[in-house]
Amino acid sequence: MSDDKPERDYASPVCLAGEIAPDYFDPGRVDERAAADADRWRKAERARLIAARGTLDEAARAARDAAIAAHLDRVLAERFSGATGKVLAGYWPIRGEPDLRGWMAALTGQGLRLALPVVVSRDAALIFRPWTPDAAMRAGLWNIPEPDTDEVVQPDLMLAPTVGWDSARYRMGYGGGFYDRSLASLRRRPYAIGVGEEAGRLRTIYPQPHDEPLDLIVTEAGII
Numbered sequence: 001m002s003d004d005k006p007e008r009d010y011a012s013p014v015c016l017a018g019e020i021a022p023d024y025f026d027p028g029r030v031d032e033r034a035a036a037d038a039d040r041w042r043k044a045e046r047a048r049l050i051a052a053r054g055t056l057d058e059a060a061r062a063a064r065d066a067a068i069a070a071h072l073d074r075v076l077a078e079r080f081s082g083a084t085g086k087v088l089a090g091y092w093p094i095r096g097e098p099d100l101r102g103w104m105a106a107l108t109g110q111g112l113r114l115a116l117p118v119v120v121s122r123d124a125a126l127i128f129r130p131w132t133p134d135a136a137m138r139a140g141l142w143n144i145p146e147p148d149t150d151e152v153v154q155p156d157l158m159l160a161p162t163v164g165w166d167s168a169r170y171r172m173g174y175g176g177g178f179y180d181r182s183l184a185s186l187r188r189r190p191y192a193i194g195v196g197e198e199a200g201r202l203r204t205i206y207p208q209p210h211d212e213p214l215d216l217i218v219t220e221a222g223i224i
Helices: 014-020 032-053 058-080 101-110 178-185
Strands: 087-089 113-118 127-131 137-139 145-147 157-161 164-166 191-195 216-219
Touching: 032 164, 058 101, 058 191, 058 216, 101 113, 113 145, 127 145, 157 178
Parallel strands: 087 113, 087 157, 157 191, 191 216
Antiparallel strands: 113 127, 137 145
């Protein structure tokens, strides 16, 4: 944090929070006006970050993805002794997200079980189905590929792709709330790792009461 006067990121800071401190927001306080302002701000920031992500060329994407994979290897080795026998839920990349499918495939040879999230309805938590590199796939909601099986597994670790994120480990995604609902409702909360770009770092995402903080954020620049 800095004592310098914060730069204005938008015309009307959310409930003047930016005039108090650049990373201040009380996620426990319910204020309809603040929530509406935060929603508009997130929508604008989401569009900006997705557009910026889309400008990366193939070489830059490959370098980003390799760096993130290396940091994730370090997380598994140092925090979970390699995570042998655990279920790790990854994701199928869309809209320029880091593509970790090759890294995930390599994990299957190291004793980990892999899973992918599945959207069952727009207002429900995610479920997780087992995945291997040669698994049969089908088109899910929004045509995102999902494992062609009815089996459901409970992840021990979960990767959550981010559009934006902040140092309090709050995640800004696409606005559907799927990961927040899942973390809040799973019987055994998985260790949640946000995966995103360093360019997605924000002073705050202005978290709301429903937002669930993650355990770690991993970008091409390192581990937060």
